[in-house]
Amino acid sequence: MEPDGRTVAELVAARWGDHRPGLWCEDDVLTHHQFAVGAAARAALLADLLPPGVPPHIGVLLDNTPEFPLWLAGAALAGAAAAGINPTRRGPELARDILHTECRILVTEPAQLPLLRGLDLPGVRLLTTGTQEYDDLLAPYAHARPDPSRATPSDRLLLYFTSGSTGTPKAAICTQGRLTAAGRSLAGQFGVTPDDVHYVCMPMFHGNAVIADWAPALAAGAGVALRRRFSASGFLADVRRYRATYFTYVGRAIQYVLATEPGPHDRDHRLRLGFGTEAGVVDAAAFERRFGVRLVEGYGSSEGGAAVQWSPGTPAGAVGRAGPGLVVLDQRTRAECPPAHFDAAGRLLNGDEAIGELVNRAPNPFEGYWRNPEAEAERRRRGSPAHGGPSRSSEAESGGGWYWTGDLFCRDAEGYLYFAGRTDDRLRVDGENLAAAMIENILARYEGADAVAVYAVPDPVTGDQVMAAIAGDFEPGSFAEFLLAQPDLGTKMAPRFVRVVERMPVTATNKIHRARLRSEGLRCADPVWCRPTAELAYRRLAPGDAEGPLAPTRGPV
Template sequence: MNQVPNKNVISFADVIAKLPKFMPKVPHLLSGLKQAYLRTSNTPAGLGIAFEKAVQRHPEGYALKFEDQKFTYKELNEWANQISHHYLSIGAKKGDVIAVMIENRPELIATVIGLAKIGVTSALVNTSQVGQVLAHSINLVKPIAIIVGDECFQAVNNIRQDLHIPSNHFYWFADQETRKDAGEAPKGFINLSSIIDPLPQFNPATTHTIQGKTGLFYIYTSGTTGLPKAVIFTNSRWTLAYGTYGHVLDLDHDDVMYCTLPLYHATGIVVCWCGVIAGSATLALRRKYSTSSFWKDVQKFDASAIGYVGELCRYLMDAPSSPLEKGHRVTKMIGNGMRPNIWDKFKERFGIEEILELYASSEGNVGFSNVFNFDNTVGFSPTPYAVIEFDKEKNEPVLDDKGWCKKVKKGDVGLLIGKITRRSPFDGYTDPEKNKAVIMQNVFKKGDAYFNTGDLVRDIGFRHAQFVDRLGDTFRWKGENVSTTQVENIVSEYPKVADAVVYGVEIPHTNGRAGMAAITLLDGEQLAEVDYSAMYEEFKNALPAYAIPIFIRIQKKVEITGTFKHQKNKLKAQAFNLKETDEQILVLLPGEKAYCPLNLEIYNNIQSYKYRF
């Protein structure tokens, strides 16, 4: 692996320089770490306990804001308690699963808290799913019931006959302020708002019986086959996130966290909300992300912190300047995927002081958080991990003479693996075979076990790392491994480009995969003939020859998932086939110094091997 410049390595002096701003956070952080690391799988732990403590600390403070609705901690807790009492009354018990399909709004938050207090796992279904994919996701976790918001009712009703759920356990929330007007449930569904109305509002006795090993959420990750996988998120793991990420954020009861991220994803439901509960602060929700409404909402809710993923930051940077993006209270943000090429620009433009970039995965057991506020790093990890030498050509770790893995030197890149211990367990997937595939045995000594993250990171010292690439996000061309992340950063720097997603495509009669970039242009921009050569020159100056994209697809609109991930599988399948898309495609033909439009004649010549790429 290549050595990096010294500026990417953290020195002891760098850490010392950060201490003055870090020290005021220490008491709050130590309190969190105590809760995180004193937990065991059998001790009381989790969301229900933490939320009830927040209620005790600040009962009349606002816990939640949404549109024009506001709920104090006391009000939200009483609502959740009624949901708890209902499901206890029908026999729901610790270890049961209930599927929940509600968009970002108060009913979702109350439901999750209510189920957490009785030890029922909430299966957080992606609200954009339909058809057989939706049926697969729900049946996969064997729920005893389903709770659906009216905004998702049609999708669920369409596949109702395929669901393995008792017919009298289909629950429904109206798409309105249900605490004021419960609405009227459709046939075959129970109106949850109506049925809980007369129930007690006191805390259920079960809350403090919930152990760390009890499931809290099922969170779904995308599968390579197109069918989602369900990852169990236990109360113990939530307590770890709460004690680390939640306390690193260092919010208090005057703070407001604005979250537009979907709450069926861990960055929203766990990371952002943890910080709110830890500080008895306010969570301000938006149903779905909107660039045009982002800073309006920040001003409306008087937000002081925001949750992000990388694409959200890119969208905000690409938007025209607005007076609303200044003069707000936001000084800190927490999330993941902030690209190095916009990190400093984002802080300067929007007045952000702390970017609490983190590294975690729904299924993983290792996490990093930028607690010291260094730039361009996923931060510091208190959990046991290693960065090992990895041979990308052979797609396997590099072993020493005795057959053990080798740790990289400071400044070098390697595969990140998380040690599996009692306090950093691997909770895993619902599929045991999938679990076996990601656990490495006998890594440094006989009997040890590590979770293989599949991610390449740079060890920059003092238990800090920089994210480099996912092993699955590389392709091989001209005998070289191409990092899609690296190429995406360069292509995105071209002045007219708003966003880029890079992937490898097959060309007949060639080895490996050629680079293809699907780009979207900034509003009002179009590529002129001069851009065809200018783009090539810029890419040539910033990338090795083998990494320069051969094809460029000019997208009208980026297709993304609800968690802001690009739909790469679809793009890969369509490749540069003119019959698969009506969007313009450019090609860099062998020996040329400019891109040209791909037409049917050129396409056919490529297929018949008249060009030697």
């Protein structure tokens, strides 16, 4: 039976008395009841440890172990907030994340202690799981019962950092009410029942694992199986072991699973659905062919300001139909972009005018960033009268403070949205605006490519040139033939430069680290191939060539 309640605390308390197995991690198994007991003990401990008069924030520096969701649930019962701390951060950056979110308690484990050596963390109390001191600290609260009465829907529960691939991570706020609503929505959308098991292999310090995987399981009373850290080689074995039915993914995770050795029993499992972002059309189709599992590619900003849901009938390459309030706006004029037009081969014909930033003009659940008014203002940009936007007097009526996603899209005449990349992924080549994501979707078909990233490098005259990083096998002749055979490759889209990498650089959440690729440009240790003329003939770039710009390529390929 689906638990009632408007807060995460109420969902946790509803599991009291449910003695079905509900949480798995390696050899550890907790029933739903034991989970509720553990959460209540941690909530009672927090009530005694958190000092009065300060934000009730705790930091969680853990792998995906049972302690992570136990502390999330405990924080919910205590009316506190948990900040997921990224263990791939180091030194002053790691200290900055802990201190910025004003964590009074930091929950960690012995394996993470070396990361904290030498850090100045004034006022932060350390709790180290898996130690006798920790067990002794919790022991007096072993008989606590979950009391959800202290929590309200407006209580902060999560402070989760953006991936940090484009700058200093921002701590997005998520309240108990928003997380509960998101969990219920996804559970309803995907028909999650108490008999399901959600496999959580993405890191729980990131919003994807908590909002899209743990929350719907909690809302439906389903089980949760944890993987300490994502492992492509261990994916299928885990799915079978825990009898998992649902999982989430981000970034390159699907590509890594597909790169494992195929076997005759790849479809021997209970998995029915994967939900995530950035798998791409080619890999999603390959995953379904091999494992018999449908991947649902959704779009949702981490901060909750905009979301697009896939539905039956969505055209290939589209994310879904635009809901009420979602529009694609020209970033300069703030006017709505005209519909996108595609030819019979799927080539976007009017990208220069059709691609813009996705904006949500409707009321939305974006709850801001912790102590970062500048970042909030960027998300809540208002129309500009100087560029055709609404006047100040009409801002309230016309949607002043709309949510600007920072993502590029185009929208066809039927209202379907096509992802075109981040706003800093736009390329302007020979006077034409191009979208990195659309070029990537084409290059992903290249047989030798395990992963592809497209980004801009400066043109020596004006604008940009297209550069691609390819992980996998690259042969210049076959790649040139491949490009010529792609009917939807526009005349400006063929990469001028190709960087061949052994492994694509990624962030802690498996998203391609585009900022690093852009900053390194041609000056990198990897082999770089270029085409000096408009002809599709690639040659190896000599080290000295990177010191001075090559002549720009003009005209069609």
